[in-house]
Amino acid sequence: MVSFVQALILSFVQGITEWFPISSSGHLAIAEELLDVQNFGFVVYLHFASVLGVVILFWKDIINLFVEKKVKYILKIFLATIPVAIAGILLKEHVINAFGNLFFIGIFFFIFGVFVYYTKNARETKGKPSFLDSFFIGVSQLFALFPGVSRSGMAMGSGLALGLKKEEAIKFSFLLAIPIIFGASLLESSEITNLNIGFAALLTSFTITLLTSLLTIKFLIRIIKTNKFYYFGIYNMIFG
Numbered sequence: 001m002v003s004f005v006q007a008l009i010l011s012f013v014q015g016i017t018e019w020f021p022i023s024s025s026g027h028l029a030i031a032e033e034l035l036d037v038q039n040f041g042f043v044v045y046l047h048f049a050s051v052l053g054v055v056i057l058f059w060k061d062i063i064n065l066f067v068e069k070k071v072k073y074i075l076k077i078f079l080a081t082i083p084v085a086i087a088g089i090l091l092k093e094h095v096i097n098a099f100g101n102l103f104f105i106g107i108f109f110f111i112f113g114v115f116v117y118y119t120k121n122a123r124e125t126k127g128k129p130s131f132l133d134s135f136f137i138g139v140s141q142l143f144a145l146f147p148g149v150s151r152s153g154m155a156m157g158s159g160l161a162l163g164l165k166k167e168e169a170i171k172f173s174f175l176l177a178i179p180i181i182f183g184a185s186l187l188e189s190s191e192i193t194n195l196n197i198g199f200a201a202l203l204t205s206f207t208i209t210l211l212t213s214l215l216t217i218k219f220l221i222r223i224i225k226t227n228k229f230y231y232f233g234i235y236n237m238i239f240g
Helices: 004-017 024-035 040-057 059-067 071-090 092-098 102-121 131-145 151-161 166-187 189-194 199-225 231-239
Strands: none
Touching: 004 024, 004 040, 004 199, 024 102, 040 059, 040 166, 040 199, 059 071, 059 166, 071 131, 071 166, 102 151, 102 231, 131 151, 131 166, 151 166, 166 199
8 A cells, every 4th residue: 555645755756767878677676765665556556647748758759760751760769679678578576676675786886887977988979779779679678678778878978979869869768668667557557457556646646756757858858958868877776
């Protein structure tokens, strides 16, 4: 059972940490530990609200992919989802077990922080990602299956490390999030039916997560464009 107050706290944590490269899964695992609450279905529910923020902010890019028939770009996104989709299914039990070990979560935070910090040395050398770039970005997200490593952070960081322009690294990462998060959430949608939370708490938490996600995404885009992305690496190392 998740109380109204607990739902609000978890909503803010999800909305802020899902899109900042600081691992929402790691922060949620710690928050649930501190609040003494375990509700996987509620976490899945909050992810729907988070990804809706991307759809709202990037709706023009999403529509253009199909209206302008950018088949190659769509295939690149699909290619980048394959590694994490397969690994997510095969390693599901190991991933779930990792959420209960704060020691390993701390290690994952620190290692991920080192990766993010060193993206400050990245140089823009190309526009759109190639198919090989897309595959590497997809593989990099395997690490994000475990709490402490951010999916969006791995995707953006890998894009920057591969030499993508900042705007393209941002766009590709967020567009890639839509099928990955929606797909993962749909696979676990049965967990939502087991929620024992009042309607007021569900509606409020969804709204908070969505609005916080919108603000976080806009703020993150501004940070990346001003070459401050690596600051998150420092945060992750200290937090880890």
